[in-house]
Amino acid sequence: MPKHRPLSEDALQLVAARFAVLAEPMRLRLIQALFDGEKNVTELVGVTEGTQANVSRHLQTLTAAHILARRKEGLQVFYRISDPTIPKLCELVCGSLEKSLTRQIGHLAPE
Amino acid sequence: MPKHRPLSEDALQLVAARFAVLAEPMRLRLIQALFDGEKNVTELVGVTEGTQANVSRHLQTLTAAHILARRKEGLQVFYRISDPTIPKLCELVCGSLEKSLTRQIGHLAPE
């Protein structure tokens, strides 16, 4: 089991690609909307206030990255979060950002 | 303390921006090179096999994102990881990718 060995060039590209998928506000909105269970595309379009085409594309991207999973039911397609590390990932980043922002606020009002 | 409330639009942009910073192989190489302590720019150029200009730029980006910190000593500038969540972040992603890849390998050789 490789734990902390330096990553190969290929591995780095994979990691970078995964971060890139998460680097779009619209995709984060979709992920966030799915935190409380699966939704179909139309619902997601409503929640995120994006066009249907765009939402569909982003859902494709997220599914290809194995972050979401699809389930077809008649005319509708339901998406859900399939990667359990996603919530933890978001928590980590949010926590880090909170700290960073609190520090900045401190700098704005020193005394 | 906000824990699992839906993020505002601004917050989403910040999170996305942070992921974007981590979405470059060269920057990941730099981060990886700094896991075992601080290094100056020339050392980092050597390790990552990039041009000096490029490495310098990426270091700027990482520092602006509060992921790295700078320390000047004479002519040299030493960089180090300043955000303690970065290693955990990378671990999470790597673990998730390993699982994903193992699953794919399983598909290639089912029995």
Next chain:
DNA sequence: CAAGTATATGCATCTCTGCGCATATAAAGT
């Protein structure tokens, strides 16, 4: 103060990706 070394930056280019628009596919109902 001139020369050399370490690091940063301006500029041009090139690629990649997100978006809007229109249209295609798929499934259900009439």
Next chain:
DNA sequence: ACTTTATATGCGCAGAGATGCATATACTTG
């Protein structure tokens, strides 16, 4: 079979960012 509803995709454009080259800045030494 035709229409309607839900979802996906082809195409073109525009903006962002990564890279290379040259050059600027900062500090040190002679």
